Amino acid sequence: MHLSTHPEPLLERAKWRSLDGQWNFAFDDDGVWQHPEDVQFDRVIQVPYAPESVRSGIHDTGFHPVVWYRLDLHLQADEHVTPHGADGRLIVHFGAVDWRASVWADGALVATHEGGHTPFTADITRQASRAQAEQRPVRLVVRAEDDPQDLSKPRGKQDWQREPHSIWYPRTTGIWQTVWLEHVPVSYLRRLKLAGDMEGWRVALEADVAGRWQEGMELRVVLKKGEQVLARDRYELQRPDIARVVPLPDPGIDDFRNDLLWSPNHPVLISATVQLLSESGAVIDEVRSYTALRSVGVRGGRFMLNGRPWYLKMVLDQGYWPDSLMTATDEELRRDVELTRELGFDGARKHQKIESPRYLYWCDVFGLMVWEEMPSAYRFTPEAVRRLSREWEEVIERDISHPCIVAWVPLNESWGVPNLPTNPAHRDYVQGLYYLTRTLDPSRPVIGNDGWEHVATDIVTVHDYAADPQVLQSRYGTLAQTATTLEGLDPADRAVLLPGFKPAEHPVMLSEFGGIAYFPEGIPAGSAWGYSTVDSEESFIDAHLYLMAAVHACKGLSGFCFTQLTDTFQERNGLLNPDRTPKADLRTLARSNQGLRPQRDTGLDPNLNPAGYGDLWHERHGEVVPGDD
Numbered sequence: 001m002h003l004s005t006h007p008e009p010l011l012e013r014a015k016w017r018s019l020d021g022q023w024n025f026a027f028d029d030d031g032v033w034q035h036p037e038d039v040q041f042d043r044v045i046q047v048p049y050a051p052e053s054v055r056s057g058i059h060d061t062g063f064h065p066v067v068w069y070r071l072d073l074h075l076q077a078d079e080h081v082t083p084h085g086a087d088g089r090l091i092v093h094f095g096a097v098d099w100r101a102s103v104w105a106d107g108a109l110v111a112t113h114e115g116g117h118t119p120f121t122a123d124i125t126r127q128a129s130r131a132q133a134e135q136r137p138v139r140l141v142v143r144a145e146d147d148p149q150d151l152s153k154p155r156g157k158q159d160w161q162r163e164p165h166s167i168w169y170p171r172t173t174g175i176w177q178t179v180w181l182e183h184v185p186v187s188y189l190r191r192l193k194l195a196g197d198m199e200g201w202r203v204a205l206e207a208d209v210a211g212r213w214q215e216g217m218e219l220r221v222v223l224k225k226g227e228q229v230l231a232r233d234r235y236e237l238q239r240p241d242i243a244r245v246v247p248l249p250d251p252g253i254d255d256f257r258n259d260l261l262w263s264p265n266h267p268v269l270i271s272a273t274v275q276l277l278s279e280s281g282a283v284i285d286e287v288r289s290y291t292a293l294r295s296v297g298v299r300g301g302r303f304m305l306n307g308r309p310w311y312l313k314m315v316l317d318q319g320y321w322p323d324s325l326m327t328a329t330d331e332e333l334r335r336d337v338e339l340t341r342e343l344g345f346d347g348a349r350k351h352q353k354i355e356s357p358r359y360l361y362w363c364d365v366f367g368l369m370v371w372e373e374m375p376s377a378y379r380f381t382p383e384a385v386r387r388l389s390r391e392w393e394e395v396i397e398r399d400i401s402h403p404c405i406v407a408w409v410p411l412n413e414s415w416g417v418p419n420l421p422t423n424p425a426h427r428d429y430v431q432g433l434y435y436l437t438r439t440l441d442p443s444r445p446v447i448g449n450d451g452w453e454h455v456a457t458d459i460v461t462v463h464d465y466a467a468d469p470q471v472l473q474s475r476y477g478t479l480a481q482t483a484t485t486l487e488g489l490d491p492a493d494r495a496v497l498l499p500g501f502k503p504a505e506h507p508v509m510l511s512e513f514g515g516i517a518y519f520p521e522g523i524p525a526g527s528a529w530g531y532s533t534v535d536s537e538e539s540f541i542d543a544h545l546y547l548m549a550a551v552h553a554c555k556g557l558s559g560f561c562f563t564q565l566t567d568t569f570q571e572r573n574g575l576l577n578p579d580r581t582p583k584a585d586l587r588t589l590a591r592s593n594q595g596l597r598p599q600r601d602t603g604l605d606p607n608l609n610p611a612g613y614g615d616l617w618h619e620r621h622g623e624v625v626p627g628d629d
Contacts, residue, residue, distance in 0.1 A: 002271070004288070005330070007095065007178050008119075009361040010401050011192050012288040015078065015183035019092070023047050024070040025058065028143075031066045036104050036141035039068045047071075047179055048095065050172040054323040063148045063162065067174045072137040073124075079183050080132060081125050088185050089125040089211065092140065095177025095356065099146040099153055106131065106139050114387070116146070116154065116172075117354035117375060118394035144174035152384035154391055156352035156375025157318065165527070169318075169569050172326045177356055185285045187211040189276055193401050194291035195443065196270065198261065198306060201250040203231070203291055209240040209276060216279025221246060223291075224271045225260060234277075248293075261306050262292035262403050264346040267367030269403070292364070292403035298445050298458050301505045302558050305369075305406070312559025313593060314347035314371070315340060315575070316512060318568045319355050322578045330358050335580060337362040340565060343575060344590030349511065349561045352376060352412065354395050363404035371407040371561075372399060373450065376415035384416060385429060392433065396440050407444055408437045413451040413463065414494075420453045421498055431456040450511055452494040460503050461511035464491040465563075467532035467543075469550030472513070482508055482556025507558035510551060515563040515573040516543050518583050530573035531563070541584050544575075545592045552595035562593065 006012040025045035033039045049056035051067060081090050094101065098116030102109060111122035124138055131138045147153075148171055149160050159168035190210035196203055203223060219242060223231040231246045251257055262268055269290045276285040294306055302309040317340070321328050328336075333356060340348055347369035350359075354375065363370050374392050377384040392410055399405055410433040411417065417426035434448035434456035445458035454460055462485070466472050475485040486496045486503065497503060517530020518540040534540045551560050566574040575589055576582055582589065 002288075003365070004361060006288075007093070007180050008357055010194075010289050010357070011189070013182060013184065013188075014286070017076075017181055019071065019073070019179040019181055020047050025051065026068045027051075027060075027064045028066040028068055029064055031145075033066075033068065033143075036068075036070070036107060036139075036143075039070070039141070041068065041070050045069065048175050048177050049324055049327050050098075050174060050176045052170050052173060053325045053327065055327075061162075061170055064173055065145060065147045067144050067146075069140075069142040069144070069175060071140045073140050073181070074137045075128055075132055079128070079181070081129050081183075083126050083129045085125050085186055085211065088183055089123055089188075090128045091182045091184055092122045092124055093119060093178075093180050093182060094121070094142075094175065095119050095179070096354075097142065097144050097175050097177075098172050099150075099155075100144070102143045104139075104141040115391035115394060116176075117156075118391055118398060119177075142175065146171075146173045148173075151378040152381050152387065154375045154377050154388050157320075164569050167571060169320055170325055176325070176327050185211070185276075187214055187217065187276060188285045189274060189287050192274060192287060192289055194272055194289055195401060196262070196291045196293040196403065197245075198293050198295040200245070201248050201257075201293070203246045203248065203270070203272075203293075204243070205246060205274075206243045207241070207274065209237065209242075213240060214278060214284075217284070218277040218279075218281075219244075220275040220277055222273045223248070224273075225268065230270065260293050262294040262367070263305060264341075264367040264369060267365060268292065269364060289401075290364070291401065294403055296406040296444055298507050299505070301507055303445070303459065303507050303509075309558075311595075312347050312369070312509065312561075313345050313595070314349050314369070314511075314559065314561040315343065315345045315593075316351050316561055316564040317348040318351050318564060318566070318571075319353045319359075320566075320568050322569075326353065328356070328359075332580075333359040334362045336565070337366050337368050339576065339580060339586075340368055341366055342586055342590060343565075344593035345562075347371065347406070347561075348565070349373065349409075351564075354399075357398070357402075360399060360402045360404055364402055368404060369406045370402075370404045371409055371447070372405050373409035373412060376412055378416055380417055380419070380423075380426060380429070388416070389433065389436065392437070393440065396437065400441055405444065407447060407459065408441065409447045409450050410434070410437055411449040414449060414453050417449070420449070420455070421495065427455045427498070447511075452492065452496050453498050454496060454503075455498050455501050457501075458506065459558075460486065460496065460506045460508045462486075462491070462496055462508065463512035464510060465513060465515050465531040466491060467516075467547075469546040472510075472547070472550045473554060476508070476510065476551075476554035476556040479556050482554075485556075508556055509559040509561070510554075510557055511561045512563050513551065513560065514544070514547055516540060516547070517572040519572065527570045528572045529570060537584055541588060541592075544584075544589065548592045548595070 024041035025043040026041045051058040103111040103122045105124040105127040113120035157169045158171045191208040193206040217237045220234045272289040297304045349371040414420045420426045430448045437446045448456040451463040476482045515531030517533045566576045
């Protein structure tokens with residue numbers, strides 16, 4: 001499969017170009033301007049970086065509830081269109097604008113959207129046709145409204161205070177994901193969903209046709225693994241939407257089947273070329289995409305991948321960069337995925353952020369499993385419920401075809417439902433989001449409220465930052481100890497399970513733990529912090545090793561998520577520094593993260609070398625394990 005550079009790699013069309021770069025910019029703190037002609041643009045910003053970021057060229061972290069953007073868009077020769085779209089349409093795509101966006105083209109309102117983490121489009125065909133006739137650019141103007149203190153909209157880790165505090169980070173206002181222009185044919189594929197069905201050994205396909213309807217149109221699909229053609233099908237369209245199942249040649253035996261199954265150890269992808277054909281057989285539209293054969297689920301207290309138990313080894317990933325906040329280049333996104341794999345993890349819990357589709361693409365390519373988590377709102381109001389539910393549906397619609405996503409997480413730590421134990425409406429909301437998600441995608445596990453106070457979930461998740469490895473072993477070392485922990489108030493003085501919810505054979509996972517802050521300069525007196533602290537590389541490695549070994553030895557767990565991948569502003573508990581340089585030897589950390597086989601009794605003090613610490617502990621303390629290379 002070719003490596004895509006497209007901003008939407010699941011629906012890749014040939015004619016597109018990036019609109020990222022310099023745009024005119026203005027703050028409108030009092031919200032006095034209502035129309036593009038009123039705005040006094042006095043700055044230049046580098047899109048798609050938020051004005052709070054260094055890379056934007058603005059770097060203003062104050063409260064700015066309304067901002068404006070302007071771009072004079074010079075059209076190219078191959079972007080010619082007519083007023084009614086007879087030779088195609090021009091679509092401007094916005095990856096994400098935080099939070100409420102309005103878009104004008106030559107003074108005409110062409111799009112509005114609410115939701116800071118999901119994409120939307122603006123059709124500028126009519127304006128482009130007129131501008132081309134007059135030999136001038138199209139003037140695009142975007143207004144973004146984002147009240148920095150509104151806690152009823154999904155905002156994730158964005159702080160409502162002027163300066164970042166505790167576990168919250170700088171705000172992101174306005175455009176923060178790529179903007180790009182696409183020329184589509186008069187009839188075109190607006191949506192494409194591909195899903196590999198491992199049990200049926202087939203690929204399910206859904207497609208929507210937009211633009212002009214033409215009688216006799218057909219859809220042609222070619223699926224390949226590398227250069228090997230797996231299927232070549234053709235369907236006549238009776239209406240603008242189609243759903244079909246494409247059977248694959250089934251070898252019928254695992255040794256052959258495994259060659260086509262996607263997993264972290266073997267992330268094979270199936271490329272797809274989908275063509276929209278006219279009645280005469282001419283190609284009207286063509287897109288590239290991909291899918292994978294794999295299944296995920298839970299059974300018998302275990303997470304299942306491709307029908308087999310799989311112990312998840314994940315890391316918490318906040319997705320922030322020092323100079324660009326929530327926005328990263330494609331190279332930076334790829335490197336984060338590569339570093340996560342190099343550290344020995346097979347998954348990432350993308351925390352309180354809907355990441356760029358380019359990140360998910362690299363996860364698909366490199367075999368990194370992802371828990372996708374909705375950024376939280378913090379108030380519980382009817383408006384907050386409507387906002388989050390609507391945007392969560394858009395998130396699932398955008399990302400449902402990515403093989404790397406193995407779980408959906410609509411809520412975290414009772415944020416937005418603070419009275420979950422006592423308020424029936426809060427519990428109904430969690431249950432509603434759980435069942436809505438299961439309805440939209442029955443193929444993946446759903447964690448209704450990650451961390452504690454479970455009322456609806458497929459995986460019982462626990463957040464536990466105990467710094468003592470023996471405490472973790474006492475809580476989760478056996479199935480009986482784990483059951484006792486789930487029934488009590490530990491950790492964090494929160495009930496893990498609320499009355500009425502029975503975990504049955506649900507897997508139990510430690511979905512947040514660790515948080516070791518390494519301060520080589522000594523423990524600071526300022527705002528920098530971690531859940532536990534060390535002051536040397538040696539003690540950092542030992543603390544990490546002890547915790548990881550203890551967790552790997554816990555028989556009551558089916559997986560874990562270590563906090564966290566990188567230092568993030570004042571939260572200094574990453575395995576990597578903010579610039580992604582490692583705090584210790586990557587190989588040493590990776591072997592610890594992957595789990596170490598138990599060794600013979602060494603006679604060492606069990607308080608220093610608890611059971612299960614394995615070969616790496618011995619190597620660090622002078623005992624080389626034979627045969628371990």
